[in-house]
Amino acid sequence: xxxxxxxxxxxxxxxxxxxxxxxxxxxxxxxxxxxxxxxxxxxxxxxxxxxxxxxxxxxxxxxxxxxxxxxxxxxxxxxxxxxxxxxxxxxxxxxxxxxxxxxxxxxxxxxxxxxxxxxxxxxxxxxxxxxxxxxxxxxxxxxxxxxxxxxxxxxxxxxxxxxxxxxxxxxxxxxxxxxxxxxxxxxxxxxxxxxxxxxxxxxxxxxxxxxxxxxxxxxxxxxxxxxxxxxxxxxxxxxxxxxxxxxxxxxxxxxxxxxxxxxxxxxxxxxxxxxxxxxxxxxxxxxxxxxxxxxxxxxxxxxxxxxxxxxxxxxxxxxxxxxxxxxxxxxxxxxxxxxxxxxxxxxxxxxxxxxxxxxxxxxxxxxxxxxxxxxxx
Amino acid sequence: xxxxxxxxxxxxxxxxxxxxxxxxxxxxxxxxxxxxxxxxxxxxxxxxxxxxxxxxxxxxxxxxxxxxxxxxxxxxxxxxxxxxxxxxxxxxxxxxxxxxxxxxxxxxxxxxxxxxxxxxxxxxxxxxxxxxxxxxxxxxxxxxxxxxxxxxxxxxxxxxxxxxxxxxxxxxxxxxxxxxxxxxxxxxxxxxxxxxxxxxxxxxxxxxxxxxxxxxxxxxxxxxxxxxxxxxxxxxxxxxxxxxxxxxxxxxxxxxxxxxxxxxxxxxxxxxxxxxxxxxxxxxxxxxxxxxxxxxxxxxxxxxxx
Numbered sequence: 144x145x146x147x148x149x150x151x152x153x154x155x156x157x158x159x160x161x162x163x164x165x166x167x168x169x170x171x172x173x174x175x176x177x178x179x180x181x182x183x184x185x186x187x188x189x190x191x192x193x194x195x196x197x198x199x200x201x202x203x204x205x206x207x208x209x210x211x212x213x214x215x216x217x218x219x220x221x222x223x224x225x226x227x228x229x230x231x232x233x234x235x236x237x238x239x240x241x242x243x244x245x246x247x248x249x250x251x252x253x254x255x256x257x258x259x260x261x262x263x264x265x266x267x268x269x270x271x272x273x274x275x276x277x278x279x280x281x282x283x284x285x286x287x288x289x290x291x292x293x294x295x296x297x298x299x300x301x302x303x304x305x306x307x308x309x310x311x312x313x314x315x316x317x318x319x320x321x322x323x324x325x326x327x328x329x330x331x332x333x334x335x336x337x338x339x340x341x342x343x344x345x346x347x348x349x350x351x352x353x354x355x356x357x358x359x360x361x362x363x364x365x366x367x368x369x370x371x372x373x374x375x376x377x378x379x380x381x382x383x384x385x386x387x388x389x390x391x392x393x394x395x396x397x398x399x400x401x402x403x404x405x406x407x408x409x410x411x412x413x414x415x416x417x418x419x420x421x422x423x424x425x426x427x428x429x430x431x432x433x434x435x436x437x438x439x440x441x442x443x444x445x446x447x448x449x450x451x452x453x454x455x456x457x458x459x460x461x462x463x464x465x466x467x468x469x470x471x472x473x474x475x476x477x478x479x480x481x482x483x484x485x486x487x488x489x490x491x492x493x494x495x496x497x498x499x500x501x502x503x504x505x506x507x508x509x510x511x512x513x514x515x516x517x518x519x520x
Numbered sequence: 521x522x523x524x525x526x527x528x529x530x531x532x533x534x535x536x537x538x539x540x541x542x543x544x545x546x547x548x549x550x551x552x553x554x555x556x557x558x559x560x561x562x563x564x565x566x567x568x569x570x571x572x573x574x575x576x577x578x579x580x581x582x583x584x585x586x587x588x589x590x591x592x593x594x595x596x597x598x599x600x601x602x603x604x605x606x607x608x609x610x611x612x613x614x615x616x617x618x619x620x621x622x623x624x625x626x627x628x629x630x631x632x633x634x635x636x637x638x639x640x641x642x643x644x645x646x647x648x649x650x651x652x653x654x655x656x657x658x659x660x661x662x663x664x665x666x667x668x669x670x671x672x673x674x675x676x677x678x679x680x681x682x683x684x685x686x687x688x689x690x691x692x693x694x695x696x697x698x699x700x701x702x703x704x705x706x707x708x709x710x711x712x713x714x715x716x717x718x719x720x721x722x723x724x725x726x727x728x729x730x731x732x733x734x735x736x737x738x739x740x741x742x743x744x745x746x747x748x749x750x751x752x753x754x755x756x757x758x759x760x761x762x763x764x765x766x767x768x769x770x771x772x773x774x775x776x777x778x779x780x781x782x783x784x785x786x787x788x789x790x791x792x793x794x795x796x797x798x799x800x801x802x803x804x805x806x807x808x809x810x811x812x813x814x815x816x817x818x819x820x821x822x823x824x825x826x
Contacts, residue, residue, distance in 0.1 A: 169603075198759060
């Protein structure tokens, strides 16, 4: 009798657990986003579609970009499943080197020198790729905006030293002579400048500090790091600083462009010496075009020149790289990586980033990235 | 007597208090009742607050059939649509595997502790280890499995590894509750059974376990409910996937806690925020369902004739 009861109760338990599972056979949603017929857009998407699952992990800065691209890519290649885990650049490199994912995403390139005699990231990555070098592929440009909230100031021009002064705390009021000089004919309030910074460790902070150090002309004192060393009040994450500026008059912060746009904040123009440059997808792309390639051959590691005087270039950008094996993955994974990344680097894939307030790769870089992807074998 | 109690002052009322209430004692009683009532309300506030927030922000998506039957494939944070099927299935599959591994070990362990090992050194050692295991934080369990499964054995991150870590968390909960339930079974029942010449194993199987069955099932369900909300093992031992993956031995797998985590940073975007709250509510409902199930099973499986 007890065995009977055991069985009966067990069945009830299992059945109830399975109710959800059985009641509906799960499916993938119809991609409702864009209704472009997939036949018309067979342009640069690396040709044929393989089948399988591709796992990737890394930078959270490109999360929204890569999700958008995966969504678009699936309209074309429905049999490929791409997973991306935005756990951070460091985690991305670690998991790639541990062969847990097929490619990694990182805001900084693989380091070629190890700390304290330890194996360098690049060496570990080469080992993971069966002793073939891993390559850095710049894929997503995330412009960093200097966002502000001042009544009656639709346009604000800053240069490196002034920005450094504001974020260091040496320029304290909006009508300081340094700001007034850059914005002639504009009435600036005499109010104090309220600075907001990211209280969490962030690649955005590091990149922005690098810019201030390079273009600030000595006004910036700290070493560039993921932790903020300047003045101001801390807020958590991009959403936090954007919200802070939105709700505080006469405030300023640095934040990813999309957050500045979503919150309808003013975005400062940057004058690097060749006239004021507005932040647009194009002007951000020009800054990457002006960068020097620090990797060799198909390794497209770039060295950004934050103090660039290139005409029309907006210098504060964050570049996210995809880190992939140049050789050495199993054939079916290689096909998947090539297919997906070449769609990512196609004009179509890059164009879809613009509406999310990322900047597409400038054409000359894009063709190089595409060539590097095609060379993967 | 009562008149005496009323006439005497409270000073030497000690001997007479048994007969009636003095003013000060009644006051103290009321005061304590009110205080305890207030404390109860205070404890209730965060619970109700959480429930209200999650329900009010998350209920709308749950009425959508797609929520229960579709994945998030191809849905970005700015786009509405899709569902939590992949995450619900992931959570249920991992929980089921966890239960399949942990429950037999826990119940057999408890039987050993109560029926066979009473007072032996081994039983004391097992009991001590279970106490330690109870205090192991989920992140430590996760890192331990990471070290074994990935670093030493060289496997990939998969849902099954998460289940292994959850086993470590569920085992002590179920073992302890089962042990308590078995201890509650009166020795007279066992002795009566022995007196009829029934062997020990049969006594345990036919008398002890059926008597304690309701409590054991409740313990199992509570253990399941506890591990289903765990996030640390999921973050470390399996990647999140927006796609349906029903195979816990291969590839990334979604789960409700990681689904919440995925879009946590995008709360300024409405579609993402809605999904985060709806996923949280779904998780709460699943746990609630398990608890209700435990109650039902406990009710229907108690021995009726006494």
